[in-house]
Amino acid sequence: MAFVRSTKHGQSYGRLFLIAFPQFDQVLQQERGAESLSEQPICPPLSYITEHAFCYTNPANPSLPEDASKRLRYGRILNLGTKHGCPVLTFTAIGADDEINPAAPCREYLQAIACGIREAFPAVTPGQIREYLLDADGIRENISAEQLSQWLRDNRGKDLGKNSKVETRR
Numbered sequence: 153m154a155f156v157r158s159t160k161h162g163q164s165y166g167r168l169f170l171i172a173f174p175q176f177d178q179v180l181q182q183e184r185g186a187e188s189l190s191e192q193p194i195c196p197p198l199s200y201i202t203e204h205a206f207c208y209t210n211p212a213n214p215s216l217p218e219d220a221s222k223r224l225r226y227g228r229i230l231n232l233g234t235k236h237g238c239p240v241l242t243f244t245a246i247g248a249d250d251e252i253n254p255a256a257p258c259r260e261y262l263q264a265i266a267c268g269i270r271e272a273f274p275a276v277t278p279g280q281i282r283e284y285l286l287d288a289d290g291i292r293e294n295i296s297a298e299q300l301s302q303w304l305r306d307n308r309g310k311d312l313g314k315n316s317k318v319e320t321r322r
Contacts, residue, residue, distance in 0.1 A: 165269045168235060173198045180243050183226050195229060202239050206230050217246045254290030259303045266304055
């Protein structure tokens with residue numbers, strides 16, 4: 153899992169996908185580990201979401217978490233504004249940013265992130281990706297620069313992201 157910190161300043165590489173709102177709801181269900189997708193939406197209406205900076209996946213009251221004890225699951229929806237007239241939304245954990253203690257990501261997860269950055273931002277060099285990742289929460293304190301460099305190389309010793317792909321499954 154990766155969580156968006158709503159109070160931390162800075163920039164992050166990201167990618168926008170233009171999807172229908174019901175698809176957004178389904179992605180959120182999948183990321184929460186739903187065994188099968190529900191026809192019943194877990195997101196509040198899009199009109200509610202776009203009127204607020206954030207809300208929760210609580211059908212009874214989207215201004216409050218459904219179950220505040222489930223802190224590290226995706227349950228908070230962030231409204232990041234608009235792009236080309238479309239709302240830009242993401243989701244993150246329930247709870248305050250300082251309550252989220254990041255763990256070290258696995259090799260495959262970092263490789264997928266590096267590939268995504270290279271695909272979306274071709275001008276970013278492998279060295280810049282490495283430095284960006286080394287500064288990230290969960291990596292900074294847990295993975296050495298040497299280990300990260302090794303992980304960011306594919307089986308042929310080339311920088312990951314130039315011509316290789318990492319397969320991810322959902």
